[in-house]
Amino acid sequence: MKDHLPDRLDLYAAAEAGRVIKGRIPVARLARVVPLTASGAGxxxxILELDRDQExxxxxxxxxxxxxxLQCQRCLDSMDYPLNVRFRLGLVQNPDDLQYLTDRYEPLIVTPEPAQISEVIADEVLLxxxxxxxxxxxxxCREVAADYDVSANAQRDNPFAVLKQLKQKT
Ligand SMILES: [Zn+2]
Incomplete structure (x- = not known):
């Protein structure tokens, strides 16, 4: 078993042949996912199983x-988010054939160009x-209340300080 995924794959041909592809992909290679993570680490x-069903x-x-x-939106500290995604995509070469796809599948329109595997994976992770x-x-969550109080007081003090200076001038 290869431990890395191919960069590109002719999905339709692989389904025709019936192939199972397993491997690991660094999060850093999922360009559209990285900005939504705290570090892009990991x-x-x-596992990709390509085949034809009975129909x-x-x-x-x-x-x-x-x-x-990911970054917790409450405390802005990083947090581990376990991901466990399963998906079933029906491969369609021609948009006109979408109507024949049963609702057991989400549609994926394949082009004559081999698909970029990282893009297919990124789509599913984003969903x-x-x-x-x-x-x-x-x-x-990280304690942030104390930090907020300090900065809020500092901002509140500021206008008074300015006022004092004005008073001293007159
Ligand atoms: Zn948090």
């Missing part, structure tokens, strides 16, 4: 597992990410 385990539909069934480092990741328990 690797994801990917002749070429499909890509996959799973993506791993841990993403699985929470809009506002939060530590599950507020007790796990």
């Amino acid at each position: 690797e994801l385990d990917v 002749g539909t070429r499909y890509l069934a996959g799973s993506i597992k791993g841990v993403l480092e 699985a990410l929470p809009i506002a990741p939060l530590h599950a328990d507020i007790d796990n």
